[in-house]
Amino acid sequence: MSEFKRPENTMMPTQTTTPRAGKKESTTAFVLKVTIVAALGGLLFGYDTAVIAGAIGFLQIKFNLSAAMVGWAASSAIWGCVVGAMFAGLLSDRIGRKKVLLITAVLFAISAIGSAIPNNLTHFIIARFIGGLGVGAASMLSPLYISEIAPAHIRGTLVSLYQLAIVIGINLVYFINMQIATQNSEAWNVDLGWRYMLGSETLPAVLFLVLLFLVPESPRWLVKNKREAEALDTLTRVNGRERALEVMQEIKVALAQETGTVGELFKPGLRVALIVGVVLALFSQITGINAIIYYAPEIFKSIGFATESAFTQTLFIGLVNTVFTFVALWLIDKAGRRALLLWGVGGMVLCLLSVGICFYFNITEGPWLLIFILGFIACFASSLGPIPWVIISEIFPTKTRGIAMSFCTVVLWIGVVLITQLTPMLLEGVGGAFTFWIFMVNAIILLLFTWKMIPETKQRTLEEIELSWSHR
Known part of the structure; x- marks a missing residue:
């Protein structure tokens, strides 16, 4: 089941509409501009969700939080993500x-200001929940938007720019958190630093909005909403005139064959x-990534690192995350999605096993634990x-792509909630070894x-992928 068969393409382009005069046919600059702007939703996703990693320790002291309440404070934004993802697809359709992306930018800004000024945990959680609404909506809409604009031969690379x-965003906020936390005293951080x-x-929220x-x-x-002239104008700037007409006709044929109902997703x-x-x-989250992204400084402090050293180790995590994301960008449209998953997840299994062994035998001195993480x-x-x-942005029909991606993204955020809420309790209850071995089993x-x-x-258009499911 490793390959799709390309269906016969019997769809011939018809020139029912022409692009508006004066527009450029196809420019890499246009495609990159659109992709980068949409991907800023991902930057805010990473920024908003990882900012809590630096703040959570100080919040715990400020509000005298138990392990369960630490998980609640960290996961409050994630509950907002669940709700935001749940409704964003339907609203965007x-x-x-x-x-809807414009709405998410406003929510990011409101949350950033609101979560910086509260004097009690309830107000903090409300502000973080509002930010979560934006993160949840952007998390499904940004890759969906990119996939619906990107040319097929580089779609994987362009959607990966979102990641x-x-x-x-994670690296940026790690660096900012470190600069804030290490320039002042513990007491100042507890009172003001977070x-x-x-x-x-x-600032990035306002930039995204503009x-x-x-x-x-x-x-x-x-096209789905009968605004074909505008659609062809954009397709021409992305694909060139001749290919744009072909893609336009493919979209029309695919839409004509879709019912646009949720029940369509449950058909064979x-x-x-x-x-x-x-x-x-689900499994992109419950294999442990956010246990490290959200709680890395606290994990390192728990095994003896000082605050400054713990934040420095977190920067190493951000650097490696960035470098190997570029590896994915390089390979995803060459090696393919499936091959990368097999190799990457296989490597994750081995590393999670090794991290658990380090915790189990208390091998926290020296470089090994950091190397395996x-x-x-x-x-x-x-x-x-x-x-x-x-x-996820490729495999669903156009008429139901929004709601289908919402459904999948809600599941993703439920996985994030579980990991965010349970990780502090697991680390306290069963210890680091069994926590990471649970992730390994997943x-x-x-x-x-x-x-x-x-x-x-x-290398398949979205319409070819959609037709290919009928052969499964």
């Missing part, structure tokens, strides 16, 4: 991808696509980090699922 933006960390998100006004609406959404063929999307979404990050970043976003399950169920989708 109705009013457009771009308009790179997440990583850059406020500066959380409030710093305001830049969104410079990009077009998704051409596939425009597409039901497999839904299972693939859900499993990838960095190995896990490298394997994740080059495979399970970007690939679920790519595959990675083994995903490895077997990838081998048996996940097909290759590289």
Whole structure:
């Protein structure tokens, strides 16, 4: 089940519409501009979700939190993500991808300001929940938007830029957190430092809002809503005139064959696509990545590192995450999605086993624990980090793509909630060894699922992938 068969293409282009005069035919600059602006939603995703890693220790002292309440404070934004992802797809199918992305930018800014000023935990949690609404919506809309605009031959790379933006957001906030935390005393950080960390998100949120006004609406959404002239204009700038007409006709034919109902996703063929999307979404989170991203400084401090050293180790994690995300960008449209998943998840299994062994035998002196954690990050970043976003954005019909991606993304955020809430309790209850071995078992399950169920989708248009499910 490793390859899709390319269906016969009997669809001939028809020149029912022409692009507006004066527009450029196809420019790499245009495609990159649109992709980078949309990917800023990923940067805010990474920034918003990882900012808590630096702040959570100081919040615990400030509000005298138990392990369970630490998990609640850290996961409050994630509950917002669940709700945001739940409704964003349906809303984007109705009013457009771009308009909902604009709403998410506003939510990011409100949350950044709101979470920096509270004097009690309840107000903090409300502000973080609002930010979570934006993160959840952007987490499914940004890759969806990119996939609906990107040319087929580089779609994997362009959607993977979304994951790179997440990583850059994480790195950026790790660096900012370290600068804030290490320049002042512990008491100052408990009182004010965490406020500066959380409030710093305001600037990228405003930048995202402004830049969104410079990009077009998704051409596939425009075709679905009978705005074909606008759609063809964008497709021409992305693909060139001749190919744009072909893609336009493919979109029309695919839309004519779709019912646009949720029940369509449970029919034979597409039901497999839904299972693939859900499993990838869930297991991308419950294999342990956010246990490290959210709690890395606290994990390192718990085994004896000083605050400054713990934040420095976290920067190493961010650096490796970035470098190996570039590896994914390089290989995803060459080696393919499935091959990268098999190698990457296999490496994650070995690294999680080794991290557990280090904790079990108390091998925390020296470099080994850090090396295995960095190995896990490298394997994740080059495979399970970007690939679920790519595959989930590719495999569903245009009329139901928004709601299908919402469903998968809700499942993803439920996985994040579980890991965020349970990790402090697991570390306190069963210890580091068994915590990471639980993640290892989940990675083994995903490895077997990838081998048996996940097909290759590289070099296919979205409409070809959709037609291919009918042969499954």
